[in-house]
Structure formats: C-alpha cells, structure tokens
Amino acid sequence: MAKTLFEKIWDRHVVKTIEGGPAVLYIDKHLIHEVTSPQAFAGLNKRGIKVFRPQQVVATADHNVPTLNQHLPIKEELSRLQVEALKKNCAEHGIELYGLGHPFQGIVHVIGPELGFTQPGMTIVCGDSHTSTHGAFGSIAFGIGTSEVEMVMATQCLLQSKPKLMRINIDGELKAGVVSKDIVLYILAQISASGATGYAVEFAGSAIRALSMEGRMTICNMSIEMGARCGMIAPDQTTFDYMEGRKFAPQGEEWNKKLAYWKTLVSDEAAVFDKEYHFKAADIEPMITYGTNPGMGIGVSGHVPALNEIDEKEKPSFEKSLEYMGLQPGAAIKGKKVDYVFIGSCTNSRIEDLRMVASFVKGKQKAGHVEVWVVPGSKQVEKQAIEEGIDKIFEAAGFQLRQPGCSACLGMNEDKIPAGKYCISTSNRNFEGRQGPNARTFLASPLTAALAAITGEVGDVREHYN
Amino acid sequence: MSKSINRITSTAVPVNIENVDTDQIIPARFLKATSRDGFGKNLFRDWRYENDDEAKPKAGFPLNDARFKGNILVAAKNFGCGSSREHAAWAIKDAGFDVVVSSFFADIFKNNALNNFLLPVTVSDAFLQEIFVAIENDPNSEFQVDLPSQTISIAATGASEQFDINPYKKTCLLNGYDDIDFLLSITEDIKKFEAQNA
Numbered sequence: 001m002a003k004t005l006f007e008k009i010w011d012r013h014v015v016k017t018i019e020g021g022p023a024v025l026y027i028d029k030h031l032i033h034e035v036t037s038p039q040a041f042a043g044l045n046k047r048g049i050k051v052f053r054p055q056q057v058v059a060t061a062d063h064n065v066p067t068l069n070q071h072l073p074i075k076e077e078l079s080r081l082q083v084e085a086l087k088k089n090c091a092e093h094g095i096e097l098y099g100l101g102h103p104f105q106g107i108v109h110v111i112g113p114e115l116g117f118t119q120p121g122m123t124i125v126c127g128d129s130h131t132s133t134h135g136a137f138g139s140i141a142f143g144i145g146t147s148e149v150e151m152v153m154a155t156q157c158l159l160q161s162k163p164k165l166m167r168i169n170i171d172g173e174l175k176a177g178v179v180s181k182d183i184v185l186y187i188l189a190q191i192s193a194s195g196a197t198g199y200a201v202e203f204a205g206s207a208i209r210a211l212s213m214e215g216r217m218t219i220c221n222m223s224i225e226m227g228a229r230c231g232m233i234a235p236d237q238t239t240f241d242y243m244e245g246r247k248f249a250p251q252g253e254e255w256n257k258k259l260a261y262w263k264t265l266v267s268d269e270a271a272v273f274d275k276e277y278h279f280k281a282a283d284i285e286p287m288i289t290y291g292t293n294p295g296m297g298i299g300v301s302g303h304v305p306a307l308n309e310i311d312e313k314e315k316p317s318f319e320k321s322l323e324y325m326g327l328q329p330g331a332a333i334k335g336k337k338v339d340y341v342f343i344g345s346c347t348n349s350r351i352e353d354l355r356m357v358a359s360f361v362k363g364k365q366k367a368g369h370v371e372v373w374v375v376p377g378s379k380q381v382e383k384q385a386i387e388e389g390i391d392k393i394f395e396a397a398g399f400q401l402r403q404p405g406c407s408a409c410l411g412m413n414e415d416k417i418p419a420g421k422y423c424i425s426t427s428n429r430n431f432e433g434r435q436g437p438n439a440r441t442f443l444a445s446p447l448t449a450a451l452a453a454i455t456g457e458v459g460d461v462r463e464h465y466n
Numbered sequence: 467m468s469k470s471i472n473r474i475t476s477t478a479v480p481v482n483i484e485n486v487d488t489d490q491i492i493p494a495r496f497l498k499a500t501s502r503d504g505f506g507k508n509l510f511r512d513w514r515y516e517n518d519d520e521a522k523p524k525a526g527f528p529l530n531d532a533r534f535k536g537n538i539l540v541a542a543k544n545f546g547c548g549s550s551r552e553h554a555a556w557a558i559k560d561a562g563f564d565v566v567v568s569s570f571f572a573d574i575f576k577n578n579a580l581n582n583f584l585l586p587v588t589v590s591d592a593f594l595q596e597i598f599v600a601i602e603n604d605p606n607s608e609f610q611v612d613l614p615s616q617t618i619s620i621a622a623t624g625a626s627e628q629f630d631i632n633p634y635k636k637t638c639l640l641n642g643y644d645d646i647d648f649l650l651s652i653t654e655d656i657k658k659f660e661a662q663n664a
C-alpha cells in the first residue's frame with residue numbers, strides 16, 4: 001500500500017497499539033533542557049527509577065542562560081538553580097550534557113542537527129514545541145510536555161494517537177530578497193495559526209527542494225505555529241551532504257547502510273493526504289507580522305487589514321491585538337520605526353542566517369536609535385562566525401554579537417525588550433509579552449531584520465536587490 | 467491535586483478571548499521553578515495585573531471579577547496554542563480548575579491537560595456561545611460535565627452536548643491512572659521491540 005513519509009516512519013516505531021486507544025510509539029532521540037526537565041527527573045526519583053536509555057538523551061542549557069559573560073556564574077538565582085539542577089540530574093542519570101562553557105552548548109534545536117544527532121527516519125522529542133525543527137531531516141519530531149518527558153525518560157516510549165496528514169506544496173522560484181522565513185510566514189498568513197492543528201505536515205514542492213538545510217529547518221521550526229503536531233521534509237542529497245561527517249552521524253559502512261534506507265523515505269506517488277495545499281513561490285513577498293499571533297502576517301509593502309476586511313467574529317481579538325501593538329487598522333507597516341532588532345532563536349540563528357545578515361550589512365552602519373542583538377544559536381555557530389570574520393562585520397556596523405542561547409526569543413532570561421518598545425525579530429512568536437512584558441514584536445526574516453537595523457524602520461528588502 | 471474525574475457540577479469562569487497561547491496562561495519568566503506547585507497564582511499574570519503588580523488587578527479581567535467562580539474554565543477558540551510548557555496546565559489546575567471548555571484546543575496543551583487530570587472539553591462553536599451567554603445572563607449559572615456519558619449541559623436551559631474523548635484517556639481519567647504506569651508495565655515489550663529493531 002502506498003504510504004506517506006510520515007506513515008513510513010510512524011509504522012516502524014509502533015511498539016504496540018492499545019485497543020481503541022493510542023499507539024505506544026518508540027522514541028529514538030530525546031533532547032532535554034533546563035526548563036521542562038526538572039519536574040520529570042523529580043518524578044523518576046520519586047518512583048525510584050533511572051533514565052531507561054541515557055545514551056539516547058542529550059541535554060543542553062539554553063532558555064535561561066545569559067548571553068553576555070557566560071564564564072561568570074548566572075546572576076539570577078532561580079535561573080542559576082535551574083541550570084544547576086540540570087547538571088546534577090544529568091550526572092545522576094548518566095546523560096551527556098552540553099552545558100554552559102561546553103563547545104557544543106547552544107539552543108537545543110540548533111545543536112541536534114549540527115552534531116548529527118538528528119537523522120532521517122527517526123522519532124525525536126523534546127519538552128519544547130519547536131522540536132518540529134528536526135523534521136527538516138525527514139524525521140517525526142515533536143514537542144511534548146513535562147509528564148511526557150518523564151515517560152520517555154522512564155521507558156523511551158510515548159502514547160500517541162496518529163495525527164491526520166497534510167501536505168503543503170510550494171512550487172516555483174522565490175523572488176530576490178525573499179527567503180525561507182518569508183515562505184513560512186506566508187503559509188501562516190494563508191492558513192492561520194490554527195490551520196494545521198491535529199495534522200502532521202509535510203512540506204514539498206520545488207521551492208522547498210531548492211532550500212538549504214538551514215532554510216528547511218526555519219520552515220519546519222514554525223510548523224508548530226500553524227498548530228501542526230510536526231512538520232517534515234523528505235530527505236534528499238542536500239540532507240545527506242549536510243549530515244556527512246558530523247560528530248554523531250553514522251560513519252563508514254554504517255553510513256552506507258543508513259543512506260540506502262534514508263533514500264526510501266519519501267511519500268509514495270499514490271500516497272493519500274487528508275488535506276493538501278498548493279502555493280506559488282512567486283506570490284511570496286518579504287513578510288512581516290503586525291499582530292500578536294504568527295498567523296497575522298502581511299507583505300512588508302502591504303497594509304494592516306482594515307476593520308471591514310475582518311470577519312465579524314474575529315474583530316474583538318483583532319482589535320485587542322492591534323491595541324497591544326499600537327497600530328491602526330488599515331495602516332501601512334513600511335516606514336514604522338523600530339527600537340530593537342533581534343537576530344537569533346532556533347528559527348534563524350544558524351550560520352547561514354548570520355552570513356545572510358553579514359553580507360547585507362557589510363560596510364553599513366546601524367541606525368543611531370536602534371539596539372541590535374545578534375545571538376548565535378550555538379557555540380559552534382559562534383566559532384564559525386568568528387572564523388569567517390562575520391563578528392568584525394557586525395562590530396563595524398554597531399551590532400552586538402552575543403553568546404549562544406534563546407535570548408530575547410522568550411523573555412525568560414536577562415534579554416528582554418522593554419515595555420512599549422518595538423522589536424523586529426527573527427524568532428517565531430509575537431505573542432503578547434513574549435519578548436518581555438508589553439514588548440511589541442514584528443516577526444520577519446533575517447534580511448528584513450538586517451534592513452531595519454540599518455534604516456531604523458521597517459522596509460522592503462526587494463528595493464535593495466534591483 | 468484530584469487525580470480522577472467523573473461528574474462535575476459547577477459555575478464557570480469565562481475567558482472569552484480567542485487564540486490564547488500558553489505564554490499568556492503562564493509567562494516564561496515564571497517557569498524557573500523546579501517543582502510542579504504554586505503556578506496558579508501566576509495564571510494569566512499579565513492580563514490580571516497592571517505592570518506586574520498584584521496590588522493593581524485589572525478590573526475587566528474575569529479572574530479578578532468576584533462574580534465568576536467555580537472549577538470550570540470556559541475559553542474561546544484555539545486555546546493553549548504556542549509553547550509546549552506543561553506549566554500552563556499546572557497553573558490552571560493549581561488555580562482550582564478541573565475542566566477547560568473550548569471549541570478548539572491546541573494539540574500539546576490538550577495532552578498536557580489530560581496528563582494532569584484537567585479535562586479538556588471540546589464543544590461546537592454554537593454551544594460555546596450558549597455557555598458564554600448563560601454566564602453573561604447569570605454568573606451563578608451551573609454546568610454539568612459528565613465524563614462517563616461524555617456530555618456537558620447548561621442547567622439554566624437544559625441544553626446539552628456530547629464531547630469526544632479517546633476511550634483510553636477516559637479510562638485513565640475515571641480511574642486516576644497515569645500513562646507512565648502503563649508504559650512501565652510493558653517494559654518487556656519495549657525491550658523486545660528494541661532487540662528486533664537494533
């Protein structure tokens with residue numbers, strides 16, 4: 001029978017199925033971090049059991065870490081205690097930890113792929129919704145809650161109901177200045193922030209095939225913003241080239257064996273999806289969000305919807321969100337002043353993102369009134385940026401290159417956007433208070449963010465590519 | 467924390483806002499604890515207080531309105547989207563709720579709720595409106611949530627609707643079972659699976 005990519009992986013991981021209930025799904029890799037794991041470890045300790053397969057778990061500290069002076073103890077006491085608890089728990093349970101100071105430390109969804117821990121055909125979970133990122137390699141990867149973290153620690157399994165299947169096809173060529181972040185913001189604007197709830201989404205089509213692994217990760221990363229259980233892209237030569245030689249990628253004979261299997265991981269021609277969308281790459285503009293969920297996006301040259309364009313039922317939440325953002329219905333977004341520029345997060349903090357920004361800002365200066373933070377996704381990204389001289393370009397432009405972590409993506413660590421200020425951000429969520437209480441977020445691509453850093457306002461990068 | 471759910475009769479607290487994400491339910495800066503307790507006091511923190519100040523409750527927010535009480539939270543469409551933080555379910559449960567009603571829940575939130583004996587009840591858009599209207603007409607309106615028969619009803623009007631729940635999860639909630647107890651009981655099957663797939 002013809003199968004989708006999702007079904008091929010799912011079927012190989014079902015340990016057993018409960019009558020009329022969920023399946024027991026085997027989990028190959030488990031990533032953990034300091035925020036969503038302590039209560040799970042406490043649960044195991046209370047039951048008097050150890051982590052079942054510690055060698056299939058990797059830990060890092062990312063959410064709560066400062067991005068300046070990482071060699072010093074963490075100032076904020078609760079953050080420090082949480083990071084210390086992770087260290088202690090990992091030591092007690094024999095889990096490899098890439099904590100602060102380790103050359104592999106970084107945002108959990110950046111380090112998994114870069115270390116070759118993330119591989120096609122796997123099931124991967126983490127107590128973090130953006131685990132969907134790893135689906136870019138053709139794996140089933142999804143975020144879980146802390147109770148589920150405990151289940152995976154205890155048994156390497158989860159009880160899961162099979163989601164419905166959706167395929168989103170993007171065909172054709174992107175216009176200059178339009179990048180993968182714009183693709184995903186565009187899809188979100190089309191299908192809404194709940195458009196894929198209950199579905200596993202496969203992204204396909206020639207525009208997706210043409211993307212680098214970094215670009216694919218950006219798209220799968222934000223599939224959770226559509227409500228999707230997971231996002232995935234079939235592995236191909238781009239995937240294999242990216243993986244070969246990475247630290248935990250298979251080597252030699254093992255590599256050849258795995259490669260032969262990975263090449264079978266495509267949706268069969270006749271496979272059936274419960275829902276399918278088709279979009280044209282040429283229709284996509286550089287995108288920006290104006291509201292307080294990631295589905296509230298428009299082309300940068302467009303206007304915030306006018307009240308009469310909004311469904312009667314959605315007016316209250318639309319108006320609430322514009323009030324929060326300090327914007328008027330029908331207003332243009334281009335020319336809007338920004339106070340902060342944040343380039344980072346598991347959506348856009350990989351080396352390719354930093355290169356993209358550097359090539360745009362080289363020889364230019366940031367606008368006087370903006371504060372620009374560039375936060376690499378990992379120690380390895382940071383190291384590579386320095387080796388390539390990207391740090392010098394940022395320094396000359398007046399950008400601050402900080403140390404790896406989640407940073408201003410979530411208003412939990414020291415990096416917060418002050419109340420009322422506007423931040424153009426390459427992260428994934430523009431929720432109220434996400435970057436700090438009353439902070440106002442515009443989500444955009446690294447290029448659009450770089451342009452705003454230079455001009456101090458929202459602009460259209462396409463004008464710089466003609 | 468009550469570990470099983472059967473029939474609940476209660477008044478309800480309405481939060482009639484769509485797309486409530488878990489960052490609103492519990493903002494990230496409150497996720498630094500290493501235990502599961504005490505999150506209830508920060509439930510909807512930034513919607514509840516002016517400038518993060520407990521001395522300045524925002525008048526319009528339902529959780530600050532003494533008329534609204536009970537252990538049923540009624541929310542609008544797409545509740546619990548965004549971050550996977552289970553702290554959102556802990557905060558709601560810790561604040562004294564056993565049931566959340568909406569016309570649409572985000573996936574991860576729904577699982578987290580079920581794992582914490584917080585029952586997510588999905589109703590039709592129309593029925594959800596009827597509930598909001600009933601509360602608006604009389605904040606003392608009672609609702610019955612009956613898990614065995616999978617029905618929710620409005621006492622004032624007698625209207626009721628069926629809701630879906632996975633039969634396995636229903637058994638867990640009725641009996642206070644954890645998934646983890648079940649998974650631990652099949653460790654031998656898991657080991658066999660590993661051996662076959664090595």
Ligand code: SF4
Binds near residue numbers: 130405427
């Ligand atoms: S960068 Fe942001 S979205 Fe990504 S894991 Fe960290 S907090 Fe979550």
